[in-house]
Amino acid sequence: MNIEDAIFSRRTIHRFKPEVIEPGLLDEILAAGLWAQNHRLTQPWRFTVVGPETHRALAGVYAAFKPGSNRDAAAEKILSKPLLVAVSVTLAQDAQQRREDYAAACCAVQIIQLMAWSRGVGMQWSTSPFTRLPETYDLLHCNPEKEEVIGILFFGYPAEVPAPPSRKPLHEVMRRVP
Numbered sequence: 001m002n003i004e005d006a007i008f009s010r011r012t013i014h015r016f017k018p019e020v021i022e023p024g025l026l027d028e029i030l031a032a033g034l035w036a037q038n039h040r041l042t043q044p045w046r047f048t049v050v051g052p053e054t055h056r057a058l059a060g061v062y063a064a065f066k067p068g069s070n071r072d073a074a075a076e077k078i079l080s081k082p083l084l085v086a087v088s089v090t091l092a093q094d095a096q097q098r099r100e101d102y103a104a105a106c107c108a109v110q111i112i113q114l115m116a117w118s119r120g121v122g123m124q125w126s127t128s129p130f131t132r133l134p135e136t137y138d139l140l141h142c143n144p145e146k147e148e149v150i151g152i153l154f155f156g157y158p159a160e161v162p163a164p165p166s167r168k169p170l171h172e173v174m175r176r177v178p
Contacts, residue, residue, distance in 0.1 A: 009117070013123060016155075021156065033047070037107055039101075045087060048140050087149070088150060109151070
């Protein structure tokens with residue numbers, strides 16, 4: 001798949017087939033993110049591949065976090081995702097470097113998503129508030145004083161690919177200045 005096809009055909013996937021992604025393929029997909037631009041080559045991203053035990057525990061945290069919801073259904077929402085990878089960014093002391101590192105980690109996620117899509121793997125990037133809970137940090141072995149979780153990536157083979165969402169035309173989001 002060429003880059004143009006990947007960009008224009010990629011979709012956020014919410015429903016996955018139960019098939020497991022091979023570890024070698026996941027490594028190939030995540031390694032693509034290492035090529036994201038990052039100021040001063042800080043390489044601030046960290047990827048935590050979630051195993052089955054932690055996956056179940058995160059589903060429990062999510063279910064407990066969703067007040068008023070059916071906890072079984074909430075847990076199943078997380079358990080229905082075949083593979084989870086948490087993405088965090090290291091926390092620089094300098095505020096500007098922190099901002100640049102966050103942007104770089106987001107670029108890494110976009111590259112990962114495009115690489116996954118080019119290999120037939122779908123992804124959803126969740127930034128739900130549950131990703132910022134102390135319990136989530138504990139389960140991910142992530143020290144909030146040194147790293148910030150910027151989301152959890154749900155990977156799997158798409159059970160369905162949604163229709164493309166509408167986008168604003170370029171002229172509505174672009175300006176030209178002299």
